[in-house]
Amino acid sequence: MLKQLKELIRKEMLVLLREKQTVPLLFLMPVALIFFLSLALQGVYLDKLTGRQIMLVLENQARGPKSNLLEQKLSAHRSIQQVERPRGYSNDQLFESGKAHAVIVIPQGFDEGLKPVEVEFDPVLDAGYKAATRALLTSLTAEVVMGIDDIEAMTTRFIVEKTQKNTAFPGPLQNAVPGWSIFAMFFIAIPMSIGFLREKNDGTLQRLFTYPVGAHVIILGKLIPYYLINLVQFALMLLVGIGVMPFFIRYPFTLGSHPWHLLPITLVVAAASTGFGVLVAATAKAPEQSSALAATGAVLMAVFGGIMVPTALMPVFMKKLAMLSPMYWAHQAYLDVFMRQAAWRSILPKLAVLTLFASVCFYIAGRKVKWM
């Protein structure tokens, strides 16, 4: 029996790897997604006050002691990059050309308390940067107007920051590596269902049943290769995250303090994605239909599950909806390890949901599929 199972696994691997679409779909696509989307979304994850400098035009029309001090404080701040307004450029032209993100004008009458500081942002500037710059301007203006040297030092008596580093909001790689790995793992449903339906339609699957080999051996021979490929996919993406991406992105990828938790999580996620593949194979009638069904299903689960848009950025309603997607639970389980240093008991419920999903998929497929 073991020899037959080994041969069926070998056969399935050969068939799968000789398909031109398999390697690009299962291995290159997630690597490309991790690479480009981590780079592209870097700004979303950056610390709004310290991560990137705001380019601003600062115009001091008042030239009084307070306005000069405010100009000095703003210019010296590490998150501000002061730029000159090119001759003849209006604010709109400044923003359109990308030469500045904001314009701050200290008008005449500021020192006397007659006029406030004016600020105008590039309308497309990220809301986080706007809020951060506004807060900075407010605190520096308050320092100048109220004659306080360092308002931040003063407020530490009332407010103490206790947030642990990187625990509330994942970095671009911490989010992308598990996210796109899960996405690719669920894409296994495409080659899996196509292969299954092709063999069913050309009669090779039925032919196997005419040999003295157990049905369970044939079924396992069709499932195990895809399960193994899922494990390889995750290992590869992890290697890309650890070994390759830090050369291109300033935020490192860390495994967290319990990296061995990744093993059971990946085993369960692979079972869920294989179950999804079996369900698609059992539901579709033709390879073309299964391909569309698997791709649409995987993309929708990724959209809802916080893979394409991090759940941290979602409104409350969407966060609730995300829980319907198995990818959400898989992603959260990985983030538990990578970000939250979570204990095993926090991860277990997520794995229970994924196991339930896999069981339901296998059960429905088992009832639906006519192997012969």
Added chain:
Amino acid sequence: MKALEISHVTFSYHQKAPLPKEGADWALRDFSMQVQAGEMHALVGPNGAGKTTLMKLITGQLRGGRGDIKIYGRKPDDPAALSAIGYAPQPVSVFASLSAWENLRVFGVMANLPDDVLKERAMAVLEATGLLPYAKKRTATYSGGMLRRLNLAVALLHSPRLLLLDEPTVGVDPQSRNNIYETLSKLNAQGVAAVLCTHIMDEAQRMCSSITLLDRGEVIFSGAMKDIPDLEKFFLEKTGRSLRDDS
């Protein structure tokens, strides 16, 4: 000794139990047939007569229904019975991404052939079907005739004592057809029994010594081939000239 014995088999796809009543849609109804060891037996009938259903019941792909099927005295769910059968289905059922050699290896392992026997038998069947020079090429590159011959080679690989051949020469050129006929004749001479399911009456008359004619799931004639001077004419007389478009 009887290679195949089918007794009063009744089967319907539409109802598992109880079996359909009179006038219902039968795939096979009270069907009986016998093939002696070393005999080549023709199974002929119009489209939808029940030939493929019968093949699937013999090979254990379909289960249920009533009646009894025995292969060399054993039931189809007995692994020894399955080992005795070499089945070449009507659609060419080989893995297109694999080479002929790799296909034979997969099916040889399924048939529990030891490695050395598998290699020896694979060489022999490739030689017999004229595929040895192309053994390492992927079957996706094969012509229709080559695929048919490989389909047969897979069925012959584990030296079965009963061959079930479902339209083995459909869509092939005269050269491939001749090769298949020669291969079957040699095997028959060695004592291998065969059930040849075909629409080519000339082929059935030339190759087989006995015949079962079935229509709408029932036997309408069973006897020796030598008693039928013109099988094509006999077939049309027995089954009528109206078109049969159901599959």
